[in-house]
Amino acid sequence: MITEDPYPTRALPEDTPVLRRCRLGIALDSERFSAALVDGEGTVLASTEQASLVAAATEVLPVALRHIMAQAGPRGITLDHIDRVLLAVSEVDGLAGLPGSNPNWRRWPGQLGPVAVIRLGRATTALPPLAGWPPDLHAALSVAETCVGGGARMDGSDFEPLDAAGLVAFAREIAGKVSAVAVSSVFAPVMPSHELAAAGLLRAELGDSVPIVLSHEVGGMGLLERENATVLQAALLRRAWGAAHRLRRSLVDAGLPEAEPFLARNDGSVMTVDYALTRSLLMHGATWAAGARGAALLAGESEALVAFTTADGTPTAVCAVTCGTATPSEGPTTIAGVPTGLRTVAMVPTDPPVGGAPGPDVERLAEAVDRAKSGPKDLPLLVIGPGAEKLVDALPGALPGTTLVCCPPRADSAAAVGVAVAPVSGEATRIFTLSSPHGDEIRVKVREQARAAAVHAGADPHLAEVTSVDESMVAYVGTPTVRVRVRAEGPPRSAWRPSYQRT
Amino acid sequence: MHLSGGRLREFAQGCDVLGGGGGGPAGDSLPLALHAVDLNGPVEVVDLAELPEDGLVMPCAFLGAPAIGAERIGTCRESVAIRRHVEHHFGKPVVAMLCTEIGGYNGPAAAALASHAGLPLLDGDGMGRAFPGVDQVAMQLAGVTPGPSVLADEHDRVVTVHAEDGAWLERLARTVVTGFGDRGVSSEYVMTAQQARADGAVVLGSVRKALRIGELLAQPGSVVRRVRALAGEFDGRVVAEGRISAVLPATGPDAEVLATNRRTPAMLEGIGPDRGRTLRLEVGHEYLAVIEDGEPLATMPDIITLFDTYTGQPVSAERLRYGLRVVVLALPCPPLWRTEDGLALVGPGAFGLDLPYRPLEVS
Numbered sequence: 001m002i003t004e005d006p007y008p009t010r011a012l013p014e015d016t017p018v019l020r021r022c023r024l025g026i027a028l029d030s031e032r033f034s035a036a037l038v039d040g041e042g043t044v045l046a047s048t049e050q051a052s053l054v055a056a057a058t059e060v061l062p063v064a065l066r067h068i069m070a071q072a073g074p075r076g077i078t079l080d081h082i083d084r085v086l087l088a089v090s091e092v093d094g095l096a097g098l099p100g101s102n103p104n105w106r107r108w109p110g111q112l113g114p115v116a117v118i119r120l121g122r123a124t125t126a127l128p129p130l131a132g133w134p135p136d137l138h139a140a141l142s143v144a145e146t147c148v149g150g151g152a153r154m155d156g157s158d159f160e161p162l163d164a165a166g167l168v169a170f171a172r173e174i175a176g177k178v179s180a181v182a183v184s185s186v187f188a189p190v191m192p193s194h195e196l197a198a199a200g201l202l203r204a205e206l207g208d209s210v211p212i213v214l215s216h217e218v219g220g221m222g223l224l225e226r227e228n229a230t231v232l233q234a235a236l237l238r239r240a241w242g243a244a245h246r247l248r249r250s251l252v253d254a255g256l257p258e259a260e261p262f263l264a265r266n267d268g269s270v271m272t273v274d275y276a277l278t279r280s281l282l283m284h285g286a287t288w289a290a291g292a293r294g295a296a297l298l299a300g301e302s303e304a305l306v307a308f309t310t311a312d313g314t315p316t317a318v319c320a321v322t323c324g325t326a327t328p329s330e331g332p333t334t335i336a337g338v339p340t341g342l343r344t345v346a347m348v349p350t351d352p353p354v355g356g357a358p359g360p361d362v363e364r365l366a367e368a369v370d371r372a373k374s375g376p377k378d379l380p381l382l383v384i385g386p387g388a389e390k391l392v393d394a395l396p397g398a399l400p401g402t403t404l405v406c407c408p409p410r411a412d413s414a415a416a417v418g419v420a421v422a423p424v425s426g427e428a429t430r431i432f433t434l435s436s437p438h439g440d441e442i443r444v445k446v447r448e449q450a451r452a453a454a455v456h457a458g459a460d461p462h463l464a465e466v467t468s469v470d471e472s473m474v475a476y477v478g479t480p481t482v483r484v485r486v487r488a489e490g491p492p493r494s495a496w497r498p499s500y501q502r503t
Numbered sequence: 504m505h506l507s508g509g510r511l512r513e514f515a516q517g518c519d520v521l522g523g524g525g526g527g528p529a530g531d532s533l534p535l536a537l538h539a540v541d542l543n544g545p546v547e548v549v550d551l552a553e554l555p556e557d558g559l560v561m562p563c564a565f566l567g568a569p570a571i572g573a574e575r576i577g578t579c580r581e582s583v584a585i586r587r588h589v590e591h592h593f594g595k596p597v598v599a600m601l602c603t604e605i606g607g608y609n610g611p612a613a614a615a616l617a618s619h620a621g622l623p624l625l626d627g628d629g630m631g632r633a634f635p636g637v638d639q640v641a642m643q644l645a646g647v648t649p650g651p652s653v654l655a656d657e658h659d660r661v662v663t664v665h666a667e668d669g670a671w672l673e674r675l676a677r678t679v680v681t682g683f684g685d686r687g688v689s690s691e692y693v694m695t696a697q698q699a700r701a702d703g704a705v706v707l708g709s710v711r712k713a714l715r716i717g718e719l720l721a722q723p724g725s726v727v728r729r730v731r732a733l734a735g736e737f738d739g740r741v742v743a744e745g746r747i748s749a750v751l752p753a754t755g756p757d758a759e760v761l762a763t764n765r766r767t768p769a770m771l772e773g774i775g776p777d778r779g780r781t782l783r784l785e786v787g788h789e790y791l792a793v794i795e796d797g798e799p800l801a802t803m804p805d806i807i808t809l810f811d812t813y814t815g816q817p818v819s820a821e822r823l824r825y826g827l828r829v830v831v832l833a834l835p836c837p838p839l840w841r842t843e844d845g846l847a848l849v850g851p852g853a854f855g856l857d858l859p860y861r862p863l864e865v866s
Contacts, residue, residue: 123657124578126615130800131541133533153684154571158656187574221575224534328821353812353828355725372828376749476568478681 021494022081022260023248025420026064027088027287028057032311034413035064036084037072038420042432046071049386049412051311058250065254079255083494087247087294088264088290088419089283094474097178113141113235118167118202120150120185121159129184129227133187134337141235151186154387154431154474154481159186162194169315171205181206182234182294183248184215184227190431192216194382195275197357198244211237213278219427220341225332231339231383233305238282244273262458262492265346266294268418269327270492272458285344287415290328290370292345294418295382298408305369305402307383309400313390315383316360317347317366329373348372362395368403381405382413426453426464434473443469443484450486464490504711505545506614506624511536515715518610520733520832521709523806524820526607526633527569527787534683535579536611539618546614546708549599549622554625554696558598560643560705561589561693562629564609566676567686577657579612581688582620584655589693590652590693598696599625603640603692605709606633606789606806607819616688624694625699625708626793631837632806632825635788638669638678639849641839642692645704649691656683712737726812731828738865739834740795742800744812747827748772753813758839766791766855769823771831782831786820791854793831801833802856804840804849805863808832815821835863 022045025036036047036259052060069079087301113307117129130138148170151165174181181202185195195214202212213234215226243288247261262270264286276283290307295306302324320327329346332339348371350364358364370382381402383392389409399405410417432442447466453463467489474481506514509673511533518529540546554560563582565572586597600614602621605628608786617624629640643649650672652664664680666672671689680687682758699705719733727744734741766787773780782800785792790807793800809818809829818829841862853856 017682121575124576126576127538131538154574159575208724221570223576224573276561282802351813353726355723356812367828370746371828373826375825474568474570477571477685478677498714 002162020077020078020081021083021086023086023492024065024068024082025088025290025418026057026060027264027419028052028060028289030288033060033064033094033244034416034434035068035078036410036413036416036420037068038417042421044298044417045075045077046411047410047413047416050418053486057089057442058246061085062254063248063305065256068143075146077134082256084492085251085256085259086262086264086270086419086492088217088287088415088423094498097332112182112239113139114143114178115172115180115182115231116143117145117227117231117236118170118176118181118183118198119145119147120162120183120198121223121290122147122149122163123160124151124186124223127224132230132233134322137336137338137464141231144170147313150198152188152191152194153434154190155475156191162197164197167198167201168205169373171202174189176207178210180211180234182200182213182215182227182231184223186223188216188226189219189429190216199443201427203266211278213237217278219429222332222341225339226340229342232335232338233278233281236280237278244277247273248403260493261457264290264419264422265425266342267425269489270422270458271424275457279334281340281342284333284342285347285451286419288317288319288347288419288424289326291384291415292418293324293422294414294416295384295408296321296324297379297404297410297421297472298410298417299382301380301382304374304380304382306431307335307365307369307381307391309383309385309387309391311389313394315350315365315368315391317349318365318372319345319347319374320374320379321372345461348370361391364400369399373401378403382411383407383412386412388412420445422456422492424457424459424464425487425489425493426450426455426457426459427485429483429485430451431481431483434482439482446484446486447488450488454490458492459488460493461490504548506536506548506710506714507540507545508537510714511614513721514614514710514714514719515611515717517713517716518605518607519817520720520808521610521679521713521806521834522606522633522810522817522819523630523789524786524818524823525635526604526609528819529607529611532608532610532612535576535615536618539579539615543621545737546618547627549623551696551700551707553704554598556695556697557582557595558599559589559593559595559693560599560625560696560698560699561586561597561600561622561690562603562640563613563688563690564603565612565687566680566689567683571684571686575684575686576618577659577686577688579615580619581655581657582616582622584659584661585688585690586620586651588653589690589736590662592663593693593696594842599621599623601625601699601705602628602709603628604628604633605706606630606712610713625705626710627705628705629706629710631840632804633789634849636732637673637691639708639853640692640701643669644696644839644842644844644848645701647692647694647704647709648683648696650696652689652691653691654683654687656687659683663855678792705837706837720815726810726815727830729815730810730832734832734834735835739832740801740863740865742807742831742833743771743773743777743780744775744830745771745773745777745780745782745828745830747825750823750825767823771829772830784823785856786823786841787854790822792851792856794858798856798862799851799862802851802858802860803854804836804845804863806834806836808834833863
């Protein structure tokens with residue numbers, strides 16, 4: 001149904017107090033889920049943690065809602081008060097098609113790709129696109145790959161002139177054979193103009209129905225890792241599209257037609273479903289990030305360590321939290337055997353060393369705690385997950401390296417609380433020479449870009465603001481060059497205009 | 504002997520060990536080498552004795568900023584253009600590629616460059632490990648003329664630099680690399696096979712050594728056990744098993760990233776059989792020294808490598824952080840570095856350490 005009214009009625013009247021605008025957070029694990037309802041002031045009104053046979057958001061939503069409303073109903077909350085639903089998924093529906101190290105991932109190879117891969121930058125053939133990928137994944141995803149002239153140098157000038165004729169010729173070769181195209185380009189994060197021009201040329205040849213994913217939107221420095229992530233995103237698009245549709249529909253079916261769904265990211269923030277369509281890889285590891293955020297909030301500790309547990313009280317992994325957010329990992333993240341520039345939470349599993357025998361739980365936990373820390377300072381250890389209480393009860397006493405070991409209130413649903421209170425974030429990076437006369441202008445622009453990126457991802461435009469600015473020198477370059485990275489955050493927007501309505 | 508597939512992987516692993524914490528990750532250049540042999544077939548590894556006396560041995564290495572190299576990955580065919588110019592200048596054929604630096608990134612990179620240039624790889628290198636300086640090579644010590652320096656970018660732009668001494672050569676070559684946009688491939692210290700046969704002009708056997716190290720590390724068992732096997736075979740020493748208990752703020756003449764003498768000391772607390780011991784690590788671009796109770800147990804130019812017991816992988820000096828569980832291995836450096844001239848170039852003093860060099864004691 002297409003409505004004439006450009007501003008359709010919202011679920012809540014304009015004068016509904018912010019307090020009553022509630023966010024429903026749901027975190028899915030492979031065999032369990034947790035849910036939490038948080039009001040406008042961040043008070044947790046209800047929470048639950050349950051076993052679940054199906055790890056699909058669409059199946060879990062009605063069950064979670066029933067449990068939550070049973071607690072929240074008596075406090076005067078109705079479904080109408082829920083205007084945002086935020087989901088954290090560790091087994092990403094969209095990622096499920098990728099063969100990975102995790103045997104729990106289901107495989108749907110038929111729903112991946114087919115894509116074509118274009119790299120702008122001819123003199124990069126030391127490793128052509130997809131060289132080094134697992135052969136079966138390569139064959140399943142990609143119809144054709146090419147390197148054509150294009151790309152930028154670090155100073156923004158052309159690496160090579162854009163080979164428009166080469167692009168058009170390739171587009172004609174792949175027309176009708178692909179469901180999406182992945183385009184990457186040398187130094188695209190510094191200068192995306194060739195990627196944008198290429199997208200225009202491709203669209204003219206392939207039509208509007210073939211999505212084109214550009215590497216500068218995926219982001220990250222390092223051509224190969226960024227390109228790999230771009231290709232995976234493009235290959236997952238069709239599947240992500242279907243998953244998004246099912247998710248929105250399940251909200252309508254559950255009686256929340258006006259609530260906007262958000263999805264959790266690996267950095268502990270959330271994004272709108274539209275934004276996630278072309279960035280489904282960002283959901284990889286999001287449940288951990290949400291758990292860490294929730295634990296820090298529930299315990300009132302912004303610097304801490306967080307231990308995750310299984311239902312029987314076994315610790316599985318530890319991560320560190322600084323400023324309320326999980327510490328990200330350093331290196332590239334390998335997905336389905338392919339290195340990508342994604343940064344996930346730096347999780348320290350409680351597994352024994354290579355070739356070592358597993359010791360008792362307590363020893364392994366103490367070791368993981370020390371390995372997860374960034375320095376010798378003792379920190380509180382927050383235990384969360386379904387077996388949190390069991391584990392804390394089983395510990396013989398103080399744990400070395402910690403100031404205290406605690407099980408925060410609602411520890412079992414910490415991930416759901418974490419995703420319910422998560423902000424929306426945006427990042428922007430620019431590289432410029434230190435001597436540039438436009439340095440200050442550029443700095444102002446990057447800040448604005450970061451804010452715009454947050455709003456694009458679904459942050460409330462009135463409340464999105466810069467939260468961190470990081471400036472560092474690029475090492476070993478002849479001309480002193482500075483890299484500015486700005487991050488902005490804001491609460492997820494409310495009073496969304498639904499683009500999907502059940503007719 | 505040939506390098507390809509699984510052997511290249513083991514070779515790369517050995518290069519990381521010989522890097523002694525520096526030289527950049529060999530894992531980053533390994534895919535380039537694997538792709539090159541996919542295209543061109545396995546890389547032949549030759550001994551110096553097999554080469555014709557008058558044929559040229561051409562060292563090759565990547566230059567510039569890692570951040571630029573990560574975007575401009577190049578073609579690895581830079582070596583083709585460099586080979587052409589070297590042959591033109593000297594009027595003789597190049598008969599083998601020489602890896603400038605076996606430690607880290609440049610190890611597998613040399614295999615890739617050799618493969619594309621259609622050259623065999625000499626079983627040797629210029630360092631026997633990783634060093635930060637261009638002139639910290641065996642050829643310099645043996646009096647081989649560094650010039651001319653032939654530099655190429657990925658678009659076959661080639662510059663040949665001639666200068667009267669190494670200092671000017673390096674100064675001008677750096678300007679050229681800046682002109683390329685801080686990424687390029689260069690060749691210096693080109694020599695004939697006969698010159699290379701002079702005592703100590705090249706560190707011999709490095710390629711086979713890296714390969715053997717990789718083989719030993721691929722054996723089953725705990726990390727300590729594998730490292731012990733490695734120490735046994737190469738006259739090295741397992742210094743200690745421990746946890747990094749502190750990484751201290753950078754010290755040195757200035758704490759800048761680029762300064763050769765930048766140091767970030769770290770403390771290692773013994774675990775297991777080494778419980779109760781406390782060691783101090785001097786860390787620069789590589790691991791520079793391990794000290795216990797004021798006594799150096801191992802110092803530059805001997806090779807100090809740390810292995811993460813949870814991954815089995817060597818830990819680069821850049822990635823050293825609090826809480827890591829490591830095994831510290833020290834391997835003896837090639838004998839040429841233990842001479843008076845060698846120590847002047849790469850001894851503890853060259854890295855800002857006020858320590859005497861004491862050859863590694865094998866336990």
